[in-house]
Amino acid sequence: MKLIVGLGNPGRKYEQTRHNVGFMAAAKFAALISASPSKERFEGEWAEGNHGGEKFAMLCPWTYMNASGQSVRKAVDFFKLAPEEIVVICDDLNLPCGRLRLRPSGSAGGQKGLADIVRHLGTESFPRLRIGIDRPPEGWQAVDYVLGKFNKDEKETIEAATTRAAYAAIEWGILGVTPAMTKFNAPAE
Template identity: 35%
Template sequence: MRYLRWRFRHHVNGREVTGEAPWLIVGLGNPGPQYAGNRHNVGAMVIDRMARDAGTSLRAHKAGALAASIRLAGQPVVIATPTSYMNESGGPVAGLMRFFKAPLERLIVVHDELDIEFATLRLKRSGGEGGHNGLKSISKSVGSKDYLRVRVGIGRPPGRMDPAAYVLKNFTATERAELEFLVPEAAEAAELLTVKPLNDVQNVVHAR
């Protein structure tokens, strides 16, 4: 299959420069150390892992995010986590897309998913948000649901626990041990989406 190569234009010292548009990989979570270990922050954990693997660190960006520019498989990629709360993720994502001239087709959102068993990854493009406020905010701000998602399963809450409370609790010790494998796998899935068609990556990831 022939991959689409998106192009962008910008000006440096008054001169137009063309180049390949970057991918934008965004991991969702809430800001601050009190939320860092929450189930709701697993998307941000994946971005932190990608930054570490790339030997870089995320820096504050005026769009309202922590971001870094890296290269994966020889192409430009921006990795980022919004510094807003989860339900306001859309503004920073839209701002990053404008700043880096990343098209919707190259937006990948990594997020927690209640309706998927813990430690399971599922990939898709478009579709509903399943009640996820971060996704709802992004869809509204970018004007479309047609972006790629890396859905990291956290499972349903036990008993009658409120899902809103469940996602804001830290992973258990047993779950944290599994995260040592899950987070790198999610990072790898996001990277694969930048070089292969969705169906091909689904065949690999969903078979695990």
């Protein structure tokens, strides 16, 4: 089984915010693989499906971004998953809006949800797919920016980016991290 983890914050207050691009991409992923109807499991939204001969699961932790690791750990322990069988999709302030960056491992880079998953799993050696949301404008606090909603121009870019991220997760699950990196780390055309 390959586990796709979309990071974000639960509840209407956080819908369509920059910090929730992981949830957005995971929802698109579940739709693309015709996953089972989602249900509550492992303190999050859970769905399963098969695609391209691979069994997939999607998890969107409801533990809030900064405590994402406890939800992920429960799923990993239950299914006895190796770190390389998980990909975490999250926002990234250091990438231009809409840019994707898939990596097989690495530091949390200031992303608190990733940092909590690293802490709970005890390793940085799991793939992560970052979706660029840009740096905050001059005078903005990072927390206000990531919890803010996309402006009109950004919405279209993020819609396309979260769709590309969903396809990247499928490619990662079927072909592996290197082919997916080669195809999806380049700027969108």
